[in-house]
Amino acid sequence: MLRRVLLLWILLSRADSFSVTVPSAPIHVVRGDTAFLPCEYEPASDVSNLVITWQRQEDSKVVHSFYYGKDQLDRQSPDYSGRTKLNHEELVKGNASLSIANLGLKDAGKYMCIVSNTKGTDRGELQLIYEAFYSEPRLSILLGSTNVTVRYETEGYPKPEVMWLGSEGQNLSDNLEVENAPDGGLYFLKSSYIAQSPFSVTFTLKNPAAPQKLQRHVNFSYDGNTSSRTSVVVLSVLCVFLLCSTGLLLWLHCRNHKK
CATH class of the missing domain: 2.60.40.10 (Immunoglobulins)
Structure with a gap:
């Protein structure tokens, strides 16, 4: 026992x-x-x-x-x-x-x-x-009649910390949109800042899980003698002119070729 x-x-x-x-x-x-x-x-x-x-x-x-x-x-x-x-x-x-x-x-x-x-x-x-590391942010600049919207788009995981900083390093207000990407494994992020031109701002993104920090600087200015609105109109007219000129040249080329 x-x-x-x-x-x-x-x-x-x-x-x-x-x-x-x-x-x-x-x-x-x-x-x-x-x-x-x-x-x-x-x-x-x-x-x-x-x-x-x-x-x-x-x-x-x-x-x-x-x-x-x-x-x-x-x-x-x-x-x-x-x-x-x-x-x-x-x-x-x-x-x-x-x-x-x-x-x-x-x-x-x-x-x-x-x-x-x-x-x-x-x-x-x-x-x-x-x-998931956030991809290289894609920049868009939207010109309005009285302001300019700067936007960055990127994908990653998890939800990041996003800030817009002014030329002196001050924290600026921003508009942040975050939604799930179709595959469910990423977040699709759109962050924008509305400014009065000219301006200099910095977009900052921190991924809390990965050791990743992105900073992108945006400087925007224009000729003081021409408004941003006028610049957009001139650019639009030039695009239309180029398209019409190209179409006319193609039409003349085809007509001569048939002869």
């Missing part, structure tokens, strides 16, 4: 010492890249009893599983089909790290690494953060 109690105590003490280790800091991964989720455990000499299960913490979806010495993907969520991989050569060393290819917004969240072998069972939980 004493021998049985001693054996049970030894097994329980081993189980208590067994632990799974994952990073405490969130894992940041850029859209479309491969995510690497670290997970380590105390290995056993015999891996035939090794069971590894990666799951989503929010809904317990199976991301990847391994037992009986091979990957077991029959119960894997379709969201991860063909995208996950364990390094089998590292399992004997106590490394159950998982890679997830082609990361998207739906992959963001908390993951559990659950490991069981002859030394015990334990789990670790880590967080995966999805981010």
